[in-house]
Amino acid sequence: MIRLTLFDRLGVLRPAGLLFASLVLLGSPIDARAQDNVGSAAWLSGCWVASAGDVRSEEVWMEPEGGLMVGMARTLRGGVATGYEFLLLQRKDGRLTYSAYPSGQEPTDFGATEVSTQRLRFENPQHDFPQAIEYERTSLDSLTAKVYGEIGSREPAFVLRFARRAC
Numbered sequence: 001m002i003r004l005t006l007f008d009r010l011g012v013l014r015p016a017g018l019l020f021a022s023l024v025l026l027g028s029p030i031d032a033r034a035q036d037n038v039g040s041a042a043w044l045s046g047c048w049v050a051s052a053g054d055v056r057s058e059e060v061w062m063e064p065e066g067g068l069m070v071g072m073a074r075t076l077r078g079g080v081a082t083g084y085e086f087l088l089l090q091r092k093d094g095r096l097t098y099s100a101y102p103s104g105q106e107p108t109d110f111g112a113t114e115v116s117t118q119r120l121r122f123e124n125p126q127h128d129f130p131q132a133i134e135y136e137r138t139s140l141d142s143l144t145a146k147v148y149g150e151i152g153s154r155e156p157a158f159v160l161r162f163a164r165r166a167c
Contacts, residue, residue: 038064040115041089043137048162054078057160067091098122098133123151130157
């Protein structure tokens with residue numbers, strides 16, 4: 001005779017199984033279906049600023065809605081704008097894609113290779129520079145953007161350390 005526990009009768013996980021499932025889900029990359037979802041990048045939403053000397057970089061990301069996140073960026077040196085970029089995060093060709101429209105140039109798409117609650121990484125091996133862009137949330141109010149000249153590079157070409165600011 002098989003005895004059913006209260007957990008079995010109620011159809012819920014045992015505490016040990018629930019703990020294991022929670023740890024796996026909270027600390028791991030988002031599953032393949034969610035990687036296609038723009039909402040998985042919602043933590044990037046908001047206004048961000050990074051400063052180093054007389055150079056200031058700003059990025060603004062709208063909340064995901066309708067399968068799209070819209071962003072824009074500007075770089076200033078000594079208070080003079082030296083570059084700008086329009087950015088889109090959307091599902092394209094079955095995966096999350098970062099589309100960059102830098103300073104009036106032709107757009108470039110970078111496909112997601114990593115999507116998690118802490119990190120986004122996008123790559124395009126056919127692009128001259130950059131070939132990889134990575135965002136990492138370091139706290140609720142800070143993130144790091146790393147730009148790689150080549151996908152296999154261990155060191156980024158440059159790093160931006162952003163702090164959240166009021167929009």
